[in-house]
Amino acid sequence: DGNYRFGELPVGVYTIKFELAGFTTFIRNELRLPVGFVARVDVVMRIGNLEESVTVTGGSPVIDVMTTTTSVTLNAETLNEIPRGRDLSMVYSMAPGVTLAGTPDVGGSNMANRQNISSGGVALQPKLQIEGMNIVLSDDQNSGVYFNSDTLEEIQIKTAGNDASVGVPGISMVAVIKSGGNDFHGLYSVSDQTPRLQSNNLDDHLRAQGLTAVQPVKTFYDYQADLGGKILQDKLWFYGAYSKQQKNTGITGFVTNAGPDGRYLTGDEPIAYATTGISQWAMKFSYQLTPNNRMNYVWQRGNKFVGEDGAGVLSPLEHTRDYSNPTAINRVEYQSTINSWSLFNVVGGYAGWWSDYSSYRQAEKYGFPLGPSRLDRESGLTTGPNAQNTALRPQDRYMVDAGYSFFPQKFLGGHHQFKAGLSYYHDHEAWYYPTNRSDIGNYVLVSDRVNGVSGTPVQIQIADQPVYPSDMEQEYALYLTDTWRVTDRLTANLGVRWDDQHVYLPAQNHDASPDFPTVWPAGQYPFTDLVKWQRTVPRLGLAWDGRRLGVFKVSAGLYGYVFGAQRGISYNRNALQTATFTWHDLNGDKLYQPGEVNLDLNGADFVSVNGAIGNIMNPDLKQPRYAEY
Numbered sequence: 001d002g003n004y005r006f007g008e009l010p011v012g013v014y015t016i017k018f019e020l021a022g023f024t025t026f027i028r029n030e031l032r033l034p035v036g037f038v039a040r041v042d043v044v045m046r047i048g049n050l051e052e053s054v055t056v057t058g059g060s061p062v063i064d065v066m067t068t069t070t071s072v073t074l075n076a077e078t079l080n081e082i083p084r085g086r087d088l089s090m091v092y093s094m095a096p097g098v099t100l101a102g103t104p105d106v107g108g109s110n111m112a113n114r115q116n117i118s119s120g121g122v123a124l125q126p127k128l129q130i131e132g133m134n135i136v137l138s139d140d141q142n143s144g145v146y147f148n149s150d151t152l153e154e155i156q157i158k159t160a161g162n163d164a165s166v167g168v169p170g171i172s173m174v175a176v177i178k179s180g181g182n183d184f185h186g187l188y189s190v191s192d193q194t195p196r197l198q199s200n201n202l203d204d205h206l207r208a209q210g211l212t213a214v215q216p217v218k219t220f221y222d223y224q225a226d227l228g229g230k231i232l233q234d235k236l237w238f239y240g241a242y243s244k245q246q247k248n249t250g251i252t253g254f255v256t257n258a259g260p261d262g263r264y265l266t267g268d269e270p271i272a273y274a275t276t277g278i279s280q281w282a283m284k285f286s287y288q289l290t291p292n293n294r295m296n297y298v299w300q301r302g303n304k305f306v307g308e309d310g311a312g313v314l315s316p317l318e319h320t321r322d323y324s325n326p327t328a329i330n331r332v333e334y335q336s337t338i339n340s341w342s343l344f345n346v347v348g349g350y351a352g353w354w355s356d357y358s359s360y361r362q363a364e365k366y367g368f369p370l371g372p373s374r375l376d377r378e379s380g381l382t383t384g385p386n387a388q389n390t391a392l393r394p395q396d397r398y399m400v401d402a403g404y405s406f407f408p409q410k411f412l413g414g415h416h417q418f419k420a421g422l423s424y425y426h427d428h429e430a431w432y433y434p435t436n437r438s439d440i441g442n443y444v445l446v447s448d449r450v451n452g453v454s455g456t457p458v459q460i461q462i463a464d465q466p467v468y469p470s471d472m473e474q475e476y477a478l479y480l481t482d483t484w485r486v487t488d489r490l491t492a493n494l495g496v497r498w499d500d501q502h503v504y505l506p507a508q509n510h511d512a513s514p515d516f517p518t519v520w521p522a523g524q525y526p527f528t529d530l531v532k533w534q535r536t537v538p539r540l541g542l543a544w545d546g547r548r549l550g551v552f553k554v555s556a557g558l559y560g561y562v563f564g565a566q567r568g569i570s571y572n573r574n575a576l577q578t579a580t581f582t583w584h585d586l587n588g589d590k591l592y593q594p595g596e597v598n599l600d601l602n603g604a605d606f607v608s609v610n611g612a613i614g615n616i617m618n619p620d621l622k623q624p625r626y627a628e629y
Contacts, residue, residue: 068541139564164495180237577611
């Protein structure tokens with residue numbers, strides 16, 4: 001008679017063997033242990049012959065009768081067999097009750113658009129972990145880190161009843177990348193689509209309404225390869241993967257130029273094609289230092305590129321930007337079995353991305369002449385280069401997450417599994433807008449229909465470029481959980497969590513606008529606190545094993561809202577701002593020259609200003625709280 005516990009086991013398929021002199025040996029084969037799963041195997045051994053044994057293969061599935069989370073676990077086989085896009089977003093939607101905002105990413109055709117996640121019809125902040133790294137930055141409702149799900153060994157998505165290790169109210173995801181082993185393994189796949197595989201549903205009725213073209217597919221391909229194996233037998237293993245998707249398609253209403261008549265929106269414009277692609281790399285190294293100590297390192301890179309970002313009916317090719325978005329994960333983990341009743345685990349690393357938009361690269365690629373950006377308010381048409389010709393957006397997270405688990409033999413009755421943990425996040429977010437070249441200018445020329453004349457110059461919108469703002473957030477958390485097996489049939493999951501959140505704007509400087517220094521002079525902005533929130537919240541869950549009736553689970557908990565570093569941009573005076581003035585095109589050339597606008601912010605031509613200059617942070621803002629039960 002006894003109880004045996006094996007903690008922090010890797011995902012996989014196991015064999016359990018029960019042996020005792022004078023009793024029949026019991027063997028349980030093919031016991032799959034998913035990620036985040038607490039498996040309990042109860043065996044009654046009977047007296048038997050010395051060489052007698054009972055082997056159970058493919059028996060009834062083991063049910064988690066201890067945890068109180070609502071979750072679904074998907075292994076590599078399931079992920080490969082279900083037809084879907086290969087990005088993480090399409091995996092989320094496989095969980096019951098989870099939906100994504102926007103257009104479904106059918107077959108990966110949206111190229112991993114960052115769609116907000118809803119659970120139970122409510123859009124809430126999620127916690128998405130890949131190998132222990134939380135890749136949801138700031139207050140996002142999805143992750144900006146691109147990731148190919150073909151590299152995953154298993155993924156668990158929890159939609160309710162999360163324990164105290166999770167602070168936000170949305171879904172919680174735990175994903176494990178494939179690992180190497182003593183045997184080599186790999187997966188290779190290629191798919192391709194040509195125009196001959198496409199059809200449409202255009203008929204005379206639709207054509208009569210003006211719909212004469214669909215979104216034609218020029219090319220689409222998707223290929224992937226991975227390989228895992230050993231470097232040193234039973235000691236050091238590796239896994240590596242590479243994938244690439246690319247499509248070249250038309251977009252309804254997106255055109256190359258104004259056509260033979262030299263005017264947009266008249267129907268004679270030639271169709272333009274847009275190219276989008278994602279390349280991804282992943283590496284994982286696992287090292288067994290000693291029988292009780294293990295380390296692993298994960299390196300991941302992704303890069304989404306959009307050749308014609310912003311393309312649409314009212315944004316022709318000349319107004320699009322070349323877009324590149326490299327993302328990264330660097331993460332190291334150390335695991336230690338200290339003794340028979342305690343474990344220690346620590347994860348640290350970086351997750352983030354860098355967005356790079358450029359009209360200059362677009363002009364060089366297609367040979368467009370550069371000039372001012374224009375907006376026709378009558379039609380909504382935008383022409384010329386994009387107003388922010390270059391936009392750079394860093395999003396960075398440095399984090400540490402540590403946990404100590406201990407299993408006292410006898411304490412307060414029943415069996416306890418305690419875990420004490422701490423988390424630290426340091427997030428940085430910004431939008432950088434360098435100054436535009438003089439032949440473009442840091443402004444947008446606005447025209448409208450005036451006195452029956454279309455295209456009449458009416459306003460100029462002047463940006464405060466160059467701007468290099470910085471927004472910061474630091475999060476600390478301490479938590480304690482207790483999985484208390486009160487009886488053989490009743491388990492209580494208890495927890496408490498303390499969070500400290502600090503969002504602030506570091507001291508920063510702003511250079512004067514090179515062309516409009518009286519509108520946007522140089523400035524210095526001091527260190528500014530935005531929010532300082534602290535909160536302690538409880539968690540409670542009960543699981544009762546009803547045997548043949550099933551497992552009954554109830555849970556309740558409080559969760560806090562993350563303000564996020566990126567919300568700081570709304571209050572940062574060093575961020576992009578725009579002042580609008582009435583424009584008098586005195587010589588009628590539809591180009592701005594000095595003297596055509598009174599640039600006095602208190603003058604007759606001043607219309608408005610938008611940006612952080614008009615925003616004030618509420619000093620009494622309280623942290624929103626979410627109750628789940």
